[in-house]
Amino acid sequence: MDPRFRLDGRRVLITGASSGFGRHFADVLSAAGAEVVLAARRRERLADAVRALTERGATAKAVALDVTDPASVQEAFAAAGPIDVLINNAGISRPGSTHTMDEADWQAVIDTNLTGAWRCAKTAISAWLERSAPGVIVNIASIVGLRVARELGAYAASKAAVVHLTRSLALDYGRLGIRTNAICPGYFATELTEDYLASPAGQKQMQRVPLGRQGRLEELDGALLLLASEMSSYMNGSIIAVDGGHLCSGL
Numbered sequence: 164m165d166p167r168f169r170l171d172g173r174r175v176l177i178t179g180a181s182s183g184f185g186r187h188f189a190d191v192l193s194a195a196g197a198e199v200v201l202a203a204r205r206r207e208r209l210a211d212a213v214r215a216l217t218e219r220g221a222t223a224k225a226v227a228l229d230v231t232d233p234a235s236v237q238e239a240f241a242a243a244g245p246i247d248v249l250i251n252n253a254g255i256s257r258p259g260s261t262h263t264m265d266e267a268d269w270q271a272v273i274d275t276n277l278t279g280a281w282r283c284a285k286t287a288i289s290a291w292l293e294r295s296a297p298g299v300i301v302n303i304a305s306i307v308g309l310r311v312a313r314e315l316g317a318y319a320a321s322k323a324a325v326v327h328l329t330r331s332l333a334l335d336y337g338r339l340g341i342r343t344n345a346i347c348p349g350y351f352a353t354e355l356t357e358d359y360l361a362s363p364a365g366q367k368q369m370q371r372v373p374l375g376r377q378g379r380l381e382e383l384d385g386a387l388l389l390l391a392s393e394m395s396s397y398m399n400g401s402i403i404a405v406d407g408g409h410l411c412s413g414l
């Protein structure tokens with residue numbers, strides 16, 4: 164492997180690391196040499212993950228984090244210690260039509276997916292600027308942030324905002340040595356999506372993907388390692404779709 168993909172000596176904080184993508188990203192990034200900090204609300208899940216990683220020889224620790232709570236974000240970053248890379252991955256979805264959706268559900272999605280990502284980016288950037296250190300942010304957005312899907316208004320709006328936040332941070336902080344890029348995954352089976360993907364509607368949706376199927380978690384590894392490492396040293400504000408061509412599905 165090209166050594167520029169390696170993350171030896173780098174500390175990476177992954178939000179939403181108690182399940183799904185985040186848990187998988189911890190494996191991938193630690194296998195590339197990173198020290199990983201797993202952050203989320205479900206502490207038992209994090210403790211199990213850290214145990215498994217440590218048994219494999221990785222350097223890993225868990226920090227409790229609720230991205231919707233400013234104090235929790237401050238405490239989690241302090242407990243993590245200085246980081247080099249932030250993977251902004253925590254996210255939720257509350258599907259439903261706009262006219263029937265509770266305002267609380269709308270707010271929860273925006274607070275977690277958008278404001279949470281912004282809050283973690285702000286905390287990481289402030290620390291990097293204080294230390295005059297370079298930094299890397301990888302935001303996990305979604306193809307639904309680039310095109311719409313039915314009954315996902317809150318989620319789609321939050322992810323479209325994450326895509327634009329990515330570009331905005333790239334513009335504001337690139338000169339200061341802080342790069343921000345985003346991955347827009349298509350559909351992958353996790354706790355967030357497994358019920359939908361198993362449903363007739365989900366199965367039908369997968370037939371519209373040019374590759375004819377949902378993604379496998381390991382198919383995110385290339386984009387993740389590229390954007391987290393020096394291999395992407397001239398990438399800033401880039402939005403990479405990993406979706407089997409779903410964004411190209413025919414009209």
Ligand code: NDP
Nearest residue numbers: 179181182183184203204205229230253254350351353355
């Ligand atoms: P999961 O539900 O498995 O993971 C979501 C993670 O986010 C969990 O670890 C959860 O941990 C964490 N989380 C949720 N709310 C908070 C919060 N307030 N504070 C801290 N952590 C929080 O789903 P995925 O792995 O699929 O989702 C990961 C990201 O990928 C999300 O941003 C999602 O929108 C995005 N995505 C997923 C796709 C898919 O097909 N699966 C497609 C496109 C994007 P805990 O509950 O312990 O706090």
